Amino acid sequence: MRHFVIVGVLVILVAALTYVGLNYMHLMPAEASAQSIPVDWLWNLDIDVISFLLALIIVPIAYSLVVFRRKKGDATDAEHIEGNTSLEITWTIIPLIVVLVFAYLGAYTLGEINVVDPSANEIQVKAIQWAWSFTYPEGFTSKELHLPVNKQVVLKMESGDVIHSFWVPEFRIKQDVLPGRVTDYRITPILIGNYMVRCAELCGASHSYMTAPVIVSSQADYDAWIAAQKASVASAGQTPEGRGGQLATSLGCRGCHTIDGSKLIGPSWQGLYGSQVTLSDGTTVTANDAYLIESISNPSAKIVKGFETAAPMPKFDLTDVQIQDLVAYIATLK
Amino acid sequence: MKKFFSSALWHGLLWQAIGWALGASFVTLIRVLMGLKPFATFGFTEPAWVFGGLVGALSFLGGSGVLTDWFKWAKGEETHENHQDPDGWEKFINISLDHKVIGIQYTMAALLLLVVGGIFSLIFRTELASHGLQFLSLQWYNTLMSLHGIVMIIGILLGISGVINYIVPLLIGAHDMAFPRLNAFSYWLAPPAAILLLSSMALGGFDTGWTGYPPLSVRAPVGMQMFFLGVIVAGWSSVLSALNVIATVLRMRAKGMTAFRLPIFVWAAIATSIIALTATQEIGLSFQLVMFQRLFGMGFFDPAKGGDPILFQHLFWFYSHPAVYVFILPGLGIISELLPVFVRKPLFGYRWIAMSSLGIALVGFLVWAHHMYTSGMNEYLRVPFMYSTLLVAVPTGVKFFSWVATIWRGKVTGPYPTAFLFVLGGIVVFLMGGLSGPPNATVATDLHLQDTYWIVGHFHDTLFGGYVLPFFAAIYFWFPKATGRRMNEALGRLHFWLMTPSFIVLTLLMMRIGLLGMRRRIADYDPSLGFDPYHLVMTIAAFIIALSVLIFFINFFRSITKGEPATGNVWNSRSPEWQVPSPMPAHNYEQPFEVVGEPYDYGLADSVYVKFAEKKTGGRN
Numbered sequence: 001m002r003h004f005v006i007v008g009v010l011v012i013l014v015a016a017l018t019y020v021g022l023n024y025m026h027l028m029p030a031e032a033s034a035q036s037i038p039v040d041w042l043w044n045l046d047i048d049v050i051s052f053l054l055a056l057i058i059v060p061i062a063y064s065l066v067v068f069r070r071k072k073g074d075a076t077d078a079e080h081i082e083g084n085t086s087l088e089i090t091w092t093i094i095p096l097i098v099v100l101v102f103a104y105l106g107a108y109t110l111g112e113i114n115v116v117d118p119s120a121n122e123i124q125v126k127a128i129q130w131a132w133s134f135t136y137p138e139g140f141t142s143k144e145l146h147l148p149v150n151k152q153v154v155l156k157m158e159s160g161d162v163i164h165s166f167w168v169p170e171f172r173i174k175q176d177v178l179p180g181r182v183t184d185y186r187i188t189p190i191l192i193g194n195y196m197v198r199c200a201e202l203c204g205a206s207h208s209y210m211t212a213p214v215i216v217s218s219q220a221d222y223d224a225w226i227a228a229q230k231a232s233v234a235s236a237g238q239t240p241e242g243r244g245g246q247l248a249t250s251l252g253c254r255g256c257h258t259i260d261g262s263k264l265i266g267p268s269w270q271g272l273y274g275s276q277v278t279l280s281d282g283t284t285v286t287a288n289d290a291y292l293i294e295s296i297s298n299p300s301a302k303i304v305k306g307f308e309t310a311a312p313m314p315k316f317d318l319t320d321v322q323i324q325d326l327v328a329y330i331a332t333l334k
Numbered sequence: 335m336k337k338f339f340s341s342a343l344w345h346g347l348l349w350q351a352i353g354w355a356l357g358a359s360f361v362t363l364i365r366v367l368m369g370l371k372p373f374a375t376f377g378f379t380e381p382a383w384v385f386g387g388l389v390g391a392l393s394f395l396g397g398s399g400v401l402t403d404w405f406k407w408a409k410g411e412e413t414h415e416n417h418q419d420p421d422g423w424e425k426f427i428n429i430s431l432d433h434k435v436i437g438i439q440y441t442m443a444a445l446l447l448l449v450v451g452g453i454f455s456l457i458f459r460t461e462l463a464s465h466g467l468q469f470l471s472l473q474w475y476n477t478l479m480s481l482h483g484i485v486m487i488i489g490i491l492l493g494i495s496g497v498i499n500y501i502v503p504l505l506i507g508a509h510d511m512a513f514p515r516l517n518a519f520s521y522w523l524a525p526p527a528a529i530l531l532l533s534s535m536a537l538g539g540f541d542t543g544w545t546g547y548p549p550l551s552v553r554a555p556v557g558m559q560m561f562f563l564g565v566i567v568a569g570w571s572s573v574l575s576a577l578n579v580i581a582t583v584l585r586m587r588a589k590g591m592t593a594f595r596l597p598i599f600v601w602a603a604i605a606t607s608i609i610a611l612t613a614t615q616e617i618g619l620s621f622q623l624v625m626f627q628r629l630f631g632m633g634f635f636d637p638a639k640g641g642d643p644i645l646f647q648h649l650f651w652f653y654s655h656p657a658v659y660v661f662i663l664p665g666l667g668i669i670s671e672l673l674p675v676f677v678r679k680p681l682f683g684y685r686w687i688a689m690s691s692l693g694i695a696l697v698g699f700l701v702w703a704h705h706m707y708t709s710g711m712n713e714y715l716r717v718p719f720m721y722s723t724l725l726v727a728v729p730t731g732v733k734f735f736s737w738v739a740t741i742w743r744g745k746v747t748g749p750y751p752t753a754f755l756f757v758l759g760g761i762v763v764f765l766m767g768g769l770s771g772p773p774n775a776t777v778a779t780d781l782h783l784q785d786t787y788w789i790v791g792h793f794h795d796t797l798f799g800g801y802v803l804p805f806f807a808a809i810y811f812w813f814p815k816a817t818g819r820r821m822n823e824a825l826g827r828l829h830f831w832l833m834t835p836s837f838i839v840l841t842l843l844m845m846r847i848g849l850l851g852m853r854r855r856i857a858d859y860d861p862s863l864g865f866d867p868y869h870l871v872m873t874i875a876a877f878i879i880a881l882s883v884l885i886f887f888i889n890f891f892r893s894i895t896k897g898e899p900a901t902g903n904v905w906n907s908r909s910p911e912w913q914v915p916s917p918m919p920a921h922n923y924e925q926p927f928e929v930v931g932e933p934y935d936y937g938l939a940d941s942v943y944v945k946f947a948e949k950k951t952g953g954r955n
Contacts, residue, residue: 025846027846027849028782028849028850029849029850029851038778039778039779039781039782042776042778042779043773043779043782046772046773046776046779049772050769050770050772053769054765054769057735057738057761057765058762058765059736060738060741060742061621061737061738061741061758061761064741064743064744065741065746066743068742068743068744068745069745069746069748070745070746070747070748074745075680076745076937077678077745077936077937078677078678078679078743078744078745078936078937079679079741079743079937080679080680080935080937080938081679081680081682081739081937082680082682082684082932082935083680083682083683083684083686083736083739084682084683084739087735088683088686088732088735088736090687091731091732091735092728092731092732093729095727095728096725096728097726098723099727099728099772100721100724101722102772102776103717103720103724103776105776106717106720106724106775106776106777106778106779107717107720107777109776110716110717110777110778112778113712113778113781155723161549161553162547162549162553163547163549163550163551165708165785165854167785169782169850169851172781172782173782174708174781174782174784174785175710175779175781176708176709176710178637178643178644178710179549179637179643180637180638181637181710183710196860198851198853199853200708200783200784200785200786201547202476202541202542202543202547202550202852202854202855203550204476204541204553205472205473205476205541205807206472207476207855207856207857208472208853208856208857208858208859209858211860236869264505265472274349277805282637308809326838329755
């Protein structure tokens with residue numbers, strides 16, 4: 001009996017210390033969405049149970065190994081205890097009840113996460129290897145996701161190629177983005193700040209770099225940003241290179257082609273126009289209009305040396321005018 | 335060297351290369367006749383590589399001679415009933431029908447793949463030690479990461495077959511497995527499968543992880559196909575060997591060995607074999623569908639052709655979730671089998687532990703979609719899968735509580751034998767894996783945890799605690815049975831104390847940064863997250879683990895010839911295999927035994943588990 005009391009006290013002590021220690025470490029990032037609150041509530045409950053069960057298993061094993069260890073000169077076997085049916089039933093029934101409660105709570109928190117606000121803003125999200133683009137109700141596309149605080153938004157997400165996954169750690173929620181199907185991501189930001197969406201489903205070579213800024217701001221700042229974007233879109237839309245620049249963003253071209261000379265999965269566009277390009281077969285060509293048009297409409301026709309990648313550039317369904325706009329835009333990148 | 339070049343292994347490899355070249359040339363010839371492009375980036379075209387790979391694997395089987403007896407039977411020729419192995423080491427690279435030799439072959443192949451998979455992980459672990467790309471390209475990172483996964487999985491499957499093959503017939507008193515030729519055949523499927531998997535590196539690699547989700551796997555280089563073929567061939571091995579185990583246990587038990595007098599490990603072997611026999615086809619099928627989508631343009635998973643990429647995930651996880659129970663049930667069985675021997679007490683709640691293995695195997699079939707909470711499948715499906723997944727905790731809990739009760743008041747002799755240390759380490763590390771599981775099972779929390787390093791930490795704990803540590807325990811424990819010598823205890827303890835704490839640190843840090851935003855399967859991470867010091871510590875821990883494995887191998891090979899002789903019942907066990915001198919003779923027990931008591935009645939005076947028949951005196955004495 002004495003041993004059970006000591007072990008009981010030790011279990012409670014170790015469980016409490018584990019719980020305090022784990023909480024002290026701040027295991028989760030900031031809570032930046034209304035949905036993160038039920039998730040963290042359930043998580044903390046998990047931590048309670050984990051701390052207790054860890055102590056419940058480890059403490060009696062450690063205690064027994066120390067206290068009941070074989071004494072010098074003792075060659076006999078231990079006590080012949082075959083089992084105890086009521087104990088076995090107890091540690092079947094109690095865990096069964098606990099897991100059923102957890103399953104119920106899991107379903108309940110899932111319901112809280114999915115509460116729909118019918119007036120939620122709708123933003124279209126397009127994911128391709130390896131870029132995110134966001135099309136706002138106002139009709140323009142950006143590489144950044146701007147959200148007003150305390151207002152639910154629903155992201156209508158679709159992939160142009162393979163499976164991606166939309167994850168902002170501070171929002172807690174994650175949703176895969178599929179080709180040929182629209183998935184929803186419903187979120188209510190509650191904390192102003194700058195975050196990152198990070199693709200969480202392996203999507204090929206540059207998966208690690210498939211990120212985009214997520215900016216949660218006050219309604220006033222959000223409105224100002226929207227107005228500024230609309231104005232710049234309107235003025236850019238006047239010229240071919242302006243339209244080309246917008247296309248490069250909305251199509252996701254810049255996920256693989258930088259405009260600052262750095263190397264991603266595809267050649268950088270900086271200084272490309274008019275330069276001599278060495279191809280994978282050793283020949284060189286001049287990057288003129290004809291070359292660029294061919295490379296956009298038939299990406300695999302000529303491969304630049306050093307870019308014989310495993311994942312070739314996909315074909316985009318573009319009009320001739322759009323292709324010319326893109327070429328005009330590339331020509332401005334000296 | 336001469337022995338190697340006359341071995342079945344060498345002939346098999348030679349024929350695999352020849353078959354591969356012939357198969358690929360055959361397809362190329364047809365392509366030429368049809369006016370198609372005969373060559374592509376990697377020499378042959380993809381269909382040629384795939385057909386060649388298949389022909390190569392079959393040629394390996396023909397060339398190694400594992401089919402010879404069956405060919406003879408087909409022609410009506412007699413074969414020797416009792417196969418005779420040579421005495422030297424060369425029997426391990428030749429065809430043997432002895433379950434003990436095959437068990438050791440499996441174990442050695444498993445250790446080899448463990449080393450290969452481990453080296454892959456060391457390479458990309460070093461790459462991750464700080465942010466930015468150090469020396470790997472993105473494609474190579476993905477290939478090594480993917481191969482680490484699948485090579486370890488195949489290694490685990492072989493290791494399980496190794497332990498089961500070696501020990502199950504000894505435990506039940508059989509002279510061999512039920513189908514010795516099928517047993518050899520199952521083993522000899524493994525080398526060509528391993529060659530196929532590794533050949534993917536030469537064919538552009540593949541960047542999908544071992545999960546091979548389309549559409550990414552449809553776009554990956556030709557290496558993807560070698561991965562698919564390798565898994566299909568290895569899966570074949572797994573199915574046949576499971577069949578053999580079930581038949582053996584059902585039909586070849588010693589007299590008096592009723593269901594509840596079976597050694598507990600045999601229950602685990604049965605549970606794991608039922609899963610392997612009935613679920614493995616599913617992963618083969620799902621990979622074959624992607625293979626056909628690539629080769630013939632069939633649109634199974636292509637939304638543009640009315641296919642559905644989520645269908646693949648269902649098919650894939652229908653095997654691949656139960657597969658984790660294939661990996662851990664034998665490990666947990668080893669823990670249950672060895673604990674009573676070391677604590678000198680009966681296994682607490684034997685029937686409950688036996689039934690919990692079957693319970694886990696059964697419930698394990700109903701939980702697959704918990705890998706898909708974020709996948710975009712029907713939202714409401716997530717709730718029933720949450721219930722079924724959490725139910726797995728109940729039989730798993732029964733095992734843990736029964737182990738605690740078994741250890742309670744047990745008398746362990748110090749200093750602890752290495753095998754016992756690994757059993758304890760297995761319990762602790764598997765407990766960490768088990769306790770980090772339920773947060774993934776409840777949908778709300780999993781939406782955050784899915785596809786992060788938390789998950790990586792979680793499943794490494796379950797596999798290390800549920801398989802790797804018990805596997806080492808089994809090797810230290812049964813090594814004397816196989817060799818008649820013991821492994822060195824000091825080196826064994828060093829192996830344990832280097833490996834286990836480092837591994838615990840490694841996985842706890844994985845979980846820590848996973849919660850804070852570290853995604854899994856990324857070649858590079860954002861320095862602004864501040865993960866660099868964590869990754870550095872994890873890399874150091876990984877190298878300490880590698881060092882401990884090196885110490886294990888030194889101990890292992892040294893002990894074969896120089897180990898302390900141990901021909902008797904070194905562990906003072908009640909189990910039948912320890913009642914006869916080591917090493918075990920070729921056809922196991924010279925006299926059959928009868929089961930007359932309970933297997934784990936330690937502490938009960940004058941009780942025995944098995945009684946051997948009197949030696950027959952046939953004229954001469």
